[in-house]
Amino acid sequence: MVKDLSIELCGIKLANPVVPASGTFGFGLELADSFNLNILGGISLKGTTLEPRYGNPTPRVAECHDGMINSVGLQNPGIDALVSQKVPALRKVYDGCIIANISGFSIDEYRTCCAKADACEGIDIIEVNISCPNVHNGGMAFGTSPDAAADVTRAVKSVCKNKPVFIKLSPNVTDIVAIARACEDAGADGLTLVNTFLGMRIDIKQRKPVIANTMGGYSGRAVFPVALRMVYQVAHACKIPVMGCGGVASAEDVIEMMMAGATAVQVGAENLRNPFACPEIIEALPDKLEDLNIESIKDIIKVV
Amino acid sequence: MKKQSYTIAENRLVATKTYKLVLEGEGLVDGEFVNLEIPGFYLRRPISVCDAEEGRITLYYKTVGKGTAFLADLPEGSKIGVLTGLGRGFDADACKEEALLVAGGLGAAPLYLLAKKLKAQGKKVNVVLGFNKADEIVLVDEYKALCDSFELATLDGSAGIKGFVTDAISAMKPNYDFFYTCGPMVMMRAVCGALEGSGEASLEERMGCGAGFCYCCSIHTAAGTKRVCKDGPVFKKEDIIW
Ligand SMILES: Cc1cc2nc3c(=O)[nH]c(=O)nc-3n(C[C@H](O)[C@H](O)[C@H](O)COP(=O)(O)OP(=O)(O)OC[C@H]3O[C@@H](n4cnc5c(N)ncnc54)[C@H](O)[C@@H]3O)c2cc1C
Ligand SMILES: Cc1cc2nc3c(=O)[nH]c(=O)nc-3n(C[C@H](O)[C@H](O)[C@H](O)COP(=O)(O)O)c2cc1C
Numbered sequence: 001m002v003k004d005l006s007i008e009l010c011g012i013k014l015a016n017p018v019v020p021a022s023g024t025f026g027f028g029l030e031l032a033d034s035f036n037l038n039i040l041g042g043i044s045l046k047g048t049t050l051e052p053r054y055g056n057p058t059p060r061v062a063e064c065h066d067g068m069i070n071s072v073g074l075q076n077p078g079i080d081a082l083v084s085q086k087v088p089a090l091r092k093v094y095d096g097c098i099i100a101n102i103s104g105f106s107i108d109e110y111r112t113c114c115a116k117a118d119a120c121e122g123i124d125i126i127e128v129n130i131s132c133p134n135v136h137n138g139g140m141a142f143g144t145s146p147d148a149a150a151d152v153t154r155a156v157k158s159v160c161k162n163k164p165v166f167i168k169l170s171p172n173v174t175d176i177v178a179i180a181r182a183c184e185d186a187g188a189d190g191l192t193l194v195n196t197f198l199g200m201r202i203d204i205k206q207r208k209p210v211i212a213n214t215m216g217g218y219s220g221r222a223v224f225p226v227a228l229r230m231v232y233q234v235a236h237a238c239k240i241p242v243m244g245c246g247g248v249a250s251a252e253d254v255i256e257m258m259m260a261g262a263t264a265v266q267v268g269a270e271n272l273r274n275p276f277a278c279p280e281i282i283e284a285l286p287d288k289l290e291d292l293n294i295e296s297i298k299d300i301i302k303v304v
Numbered sequence: 305m306k307k308q309s310y311t312i313a314e315n316r317l318v319a320t321k322t323y324k325l326v327l328e329g330e331g332l333v334d335g336e337f338v339n340l341e342i343p344g345f346y347l348r349r350p351i352s353v354c355d356a357e358e359g360r361i362t363l364y365y366k367t368v369g370k371g372t373a374f375l376a377d378l379p380e381g382s383k384i385g386v387l388t389g390l391g392r393g394f395d396a397d398a399c400k401e402e403a404l405l406v407a408g409g410l411g412a413a414p415l416y417l418l419a420k421k422l423k424a425q426g427k428k429v430n431v432v433l434g435f436n437k438a439d440e441i442v443l444v445d446e447y448k449a450l451c452d453s454f455e456l457a458t459l460d461g462s463a464g465i466k467g468f469v470t471d472a473i474s475a476m477k478p479n480y481d482f483f484y485t486c487g488p489m490v491m492m493r494a495v496c497g498a499l500e501g502s503g504e505a506s507l508e509e510r511m512g513c514g515a516g517f518c519y520c521c522s523i524h525t526a527a528g529t530k531r532v533c534k535d536g537p538v539f540k541k542e543d544i545i546w
């Protein structure tokens with residue numbers, strides 16, 4: 001039976017709800033030789049800042065039980081290269097929804113980058129990362145207080161005239177709903193949650209942290225229940241659409257996230273262990289919907 | 305990059321903590337390394353391709369941690385998930401007539417595939433292998449059967465020349481127009497420092513995806529920021545910042 005997998009985010013139609021999460025799918029083109037990218041509902045591009053960045057020293061990755069810690073630290077070629085090279089190159093092979101993921105170290109930087117992204121034809125949605133745990137005095141600092149989150153939201157909304165703005169939230173907070181509401185009140189068009197959980201591993205033989213930067217962002221299958229809980233809380237407290245993210249690894253997980261309130265679902269670290277995770281999940285969705293007597297995937301959003 | 309399922313045809317202890325793993329599946333694998341899915345472990349384990357024929361890959365690995373220890377217990381006949389077609393390998397064409405290959409420990413594995421290619425191109429191949437001790441030695445017979453000249457060194461002198469690979473190179477005084485090296489970083493650094501002329505070395509870095517899209521393995525090189533898994537693991541001597 002043909003199932004309707006399509007969803008809509010702020011008026012933008014996605015063929016299905018599955019989107020590789022920022023930082024776990026490069027700038028899209030890196031995987032173009034491995035499978036047909038057009039299968040994907042959308043692609044969230046690697047986090048981009050005003051200036052090019054090398055990122056953090058290596059090791060940048062530590063394995064954990066059912067998950068991993070990363071400390072890439074926003075390695076990227078800068079916003080100008082994103083809009084002039086990365087996005088046009090991806091557009092040549094990909095017709096779906098392109099999400100630019102923007103990070104910054106100051107409100108001004110967020111504003112400048114988002115204005116450039118807003119002016120870029122190939123970009124459909126702007127995702128503002130106020131939750132990166134991997135850079136000092138930037139990223140997550142804006143995502144851990146409702147006032148700071150609202151300030152960033154207002155600043156970027158004032159320059160984004162063409163494209164919907166999703167604010168990407170940190171789970172490293174005591175009350176994610178308060179921050180979500182602050183962003184909604186400040187004019188956000190949608191929310192993505194969650195980013196990674198601040199974590200750490202120690203090499204017990206060498207008596208030192210595995211990650212060169214000591215700490216990093218923990219994510220992967222293990223965080224799914226916590227992410228799901230946050231998506232549920234936020235989706236029930238806010239009216240704007242939510243992209244659910246955190247530990248998603250199967251078609252069942254996608255359905256669960258959507259039932260909790262997500263309109264679209266992002267797949268992160270799972271791509272690293274299985275670069276074919278997204279196409280495999282999308283392929284598995286129709287049968288799962290059939291098992292559950294669901295005709296159209298839209299119908300399950302926030303049913304719980 | 306391809307995701308494939310292979311059958312373990314051989315998984316045997318061949319030297320101290322060192323296993324030979326032969327996998328059977330479909331097609332001829334290209335790429336410098338494969339990324340093995342180990343049941344119960346979140347990330348894959350990158351292992352260099354030592355030999356590849358139609359339907360068959362040979363790998364050598366050392367048990368250094370929990371993942372490789374689990375791998376060592378997988379019985380012959382069991383299935384294993386493998387990502388193939390990863391990494392940019394040694395450039396056999398960079399050598400005109402005569403090559404020098406210098407390996408430390410299991411660095412001998414990926415250089416074997418290169419030695420076969422160089423021989424198939426009709427070039428002379430000189431090989432120096434270094435190990436800590438005699439009981440760690442692998443692939444010596446294979447190399448001897450293939451190469452034009454061969455020298456062995458062990459740190460404790462339990463086989464071959466006593467000392468480092470650089471000592472064995474001094475003893476051998478090989479001719480070469482291009483060299484290739486793979487092994488521990490300190491060894492490759494010493495080799496690249498000691499040897500005249502151009503060469504390539506294969507670097508190691510902790511990896512996330514192993515396939516070029518997570519940027520966990522980025523390093524600084526003289527030619528800019530590079531991903532070890534995709535732009536490497538093999539880099540030109542001149543480009544490596546030690
Ligand atoms: C391109 C490349 C080729 C390699 N080829 C070989 C080979 O042919 N034979 C061989 O024995 N080993 C090889 N290695 C090293 C091998 O990947 C590690 O020894 C192995 O991943 C260790 O896993 P573990 O679970 O036993 O160790 P643990 O220390 O428990 O592993 C924990 C994590 O660290 C990673 N890790 C640990 N050591 C290394 C290392 N030296 N390099 C990269 N990641 C590491 C693991 O992959 C895992 O994610 C290669 C590494 C790279 C990058
Ligand atoms: C290697 C890696 C890099 C990431 N880089 C970014 C980034 O640049 N911007 C961002 O907003 N989130 C980034 N993230 C967070 C993911 O997009 C996602 O929110 C998080 O990993 C939770 O999902 P998961 O459990 O499916 O991995 C990164 C995650 C990983 C694993």
Ligand code: FES
Nearest residue numbers: 512513514519533
């Ligand atoms: S390990 Fe992912 S880019 Fe190299």
